Amino acid sequence: MADFCTVCANDMGFNTNIKIEKEFNKLKNGYFINCLCEGCTLDAIGKSETGELILGKYEDDRWFTKEEHFKEKAKGINI
Numbered sequence: 509m510a511d512f513c514t515v516c517a518n519d520m521g522f523n524t525n526i527k528i529e530k531e532f533n534k535l536k537n538g539y540f541i542n543c544l545c546e547g548c549t550l551d552a553i554g555k556s557e558t559g560e561l562i563l564g565k566y567e568d569d570r571w572f573t574k575e576e577h578f579k580e581k582a583k584g585i586n587i
């Protein structure tokens with residue numbers, strides 16, 4: 509079974525396996541979880557030391573903001 513994040517699942521009409529808001533809300537500042545979205549290669553959801561949402565992307569060795577990762581579709585994430 510492929511996993512899809514909130515944004516990709518909404519795009520394709522699939523169930524969301526990787527719930528970005530829910531995972532983010534469970535995190536303490538400075539922590540992250542690993543995942544792998546088959547749609548956008550999102551591979552980590554993190555909360556920065558200052559409490560901001562940060563996103564990891566497969567094969568990119570840095571954190572992205574939701575706007576950098578999802579562009580205009582970042583509006584679909586209520587964080």
Ligand SMILES: [Zn+2]
Binds near residue numbers: 512514545546
């Ligand atoms: Zn995705």
